[in-house]
Amino acid sequence: MQTPQEALSVLVVDDQVMPRLLARAALESLGHRVIEASNPTQAVQVFIEHRPDLVLLDVEMPQHDGYWVAQQIRAAEQGGWTPILFLSGRHGDEDIWRGIEAGGDDFLAKPITTTLLGAKLRAMQRLLMMRAKLLQRSEELRLANAQLQQLSLHDSLTGLFNRRAIDERLHQEIAACRREGQPLSVALLDIDHFKRFNDKAGHLAGDTCLKQVAKLLEEACLRPRDLAGRYGGEEFALILPLTPRSGAMTYARALLRTLHRAALAHPDSPIGPQVTLSGGITTCVPDEATTAEGLLLRADDALYNAKRKGRNRFFSYEMQLDTEEQLQLSRGS
Numbered sequence: 312m313q314t315p316q317e318a319l320s321v322l323v324v325d326d327q328v329m330p331r332l333l334a335r336a337a338l339e340s341l342g343h344r345v346i347e348a349s350n351p352t353q354a355v356q357v358f359i360e361h362r363p364d365l366v367l368l369d370v371e372m373p374q375h376d377g378y379w380v381a382q383q384i385r386a387a388e389q390g391g392w393t394p395i396l397f398l399s400g401r402h403g404d405e406d407i408w409r410g411i412e413a414g415g416d417d418f419l420a421k422p423i424t425t426t427l428l429g430a431k432l433r434a435m436q437r438l439l440m441m442r443a444k445l446l447q448r449s450e451e452l453r454l455a456n457a458q459l460q461q462l463s464l465h466d467s468l469t470g471l472f473n474r475r476a477i478d479e480r481l482h483q484e485i486a487a488c489r490r491e492g493q494p495l496s497v498a499l500l501d502i503d504h505f506k507r508f509n510d511k512a513g514h515l516a517g518d519t520c521l522k523q524v525a526k527l528l529e530e531a532c533l534r535p536r537d538l539a540g541r542y543g544g545e546e547f548a549l550i551l552p553l554t555p556r557s558g559a560m561t562y563a564r565a566l567l568r569t570l571h572r573a574a575l576a577h578p579d580s581p582i583g584p585q586v587t588l589s590g591g592i593t594t595c596v597p598d599e600a601t602t603a604e605g606l607l608l609r610a611d612d613a614l615y616n617a618k619r620k621g622r623n624r625f626f627s628y629e630m631q632l633d634t635e636e637q638l639q640l641s642r643g644s
């Protein structure tokens with residue numbers, strides 16, 4: 312889009328040669344560039360191809376009139392705005408009304424002087440500039456809103472979804488899984504002996520460890536509806552829709568294996584040299600009585616059991632079983 316001081320590209324539409332030449336001469340003497348079209352259909356094609364800054368449009372032409380051309384241009388630009396000035400020998404009130412109704416922005420009487428044409432173009436340039444500024448502002452606003460949205464739903468340290476986003480999504484998934492009659496698994500995860508990590512390695516190293524664990528969790532969310540979030544402190548949450556109890560436990564075992572392979576060093580863990588996680592899982596097919604708070608309480612209860620039973624494992628609230636026991640059972644069967 313042109314700024315006010317710049318030359319405009321102007322599409323001149325007239326079926327007669329002489330008016331086109333006159334308009335070209337006037338526009339070029341004002342420093343603008345000219346594209347010509349000699350019939351209505353060509354005018355629409357040239358407009359679509361060249362996207363001029365402004366259209367100078369004759370009204371009376373064979374086949375279709377200038378009003379038709381204006382309507383086609385408005386339909387083609389979809390959300391854009393190109394000033395259209397009608398040029399006509401007829402300029403009664405009715406003609407002007409029809410021209411504006413058809414999408415024109417001004418109506419000039421033939422013959423037009425270079426001075427008047429220059430003044431009209433200047434006015435249109437001002438409008439173009441204001442529109443460009445408005446568009447720029449609304450784009451800035453859109454970006455600022457997107458950033459705010461990002462900030463309000465994400466944890467600044469890890470980039471994962473934050474507690475608010477977890478709560479929102481959990482409510483949505485309870486409703487969705489209830490409608491679909493599908494199981495929903497929710498897990499709360501906690502880094503083992505993280506206080507000792509911080510005490511030994513320092514808070515900054517602790518932050519780095521939180522980011523590394525967050526990245527692993529994010530990567531573990533393979534299905535589009537899975538969500539990993541930071542629930543607070545060194546606690547994370549996973550929402551796993553369409554996941555039954557056994558599936559959630561298998562998922563948890565795979566996650567622990569991934570964490571083991573990542574071999575993040577823990578400077579002071581009684582369990583071993585690596586960072587480990589404990590998790591509590593709850594699974595249900597939600598019904599009318601299911602609440603987000605209830606699921607989180609059960610997951611927290613299961614997490615407590617995982618810690619109590621030795622850490623570095625996930626405990627299922629409904630199965631009253633942890634991932635170690637599940638593994639032994641599957642080996643025995």
Ligand SMILES: Nc1nc2c(ncn2[C@@H]2O[C@H](COP(=O)(O)OP(=O)(O)OP(=O)(O)O)[C@@H](O)[C@H]2O)c(=O)[nH]1
Pocket residue numbers: 468501502503504505506507509513514515516517518521543544545618622
């Ligand atoms: N570096 C860092 N540490 C955090 C952050 N949020 C919470 N913590 C620390 O996480 C530690 C959690 O300690 P505890 O709740 O005692 O749990 P724990 O030491 O992991 O022990 P268990 O959970 O029983 O295995 C505390 O020392 C918190 O200061 C954070 O954003 N960055």
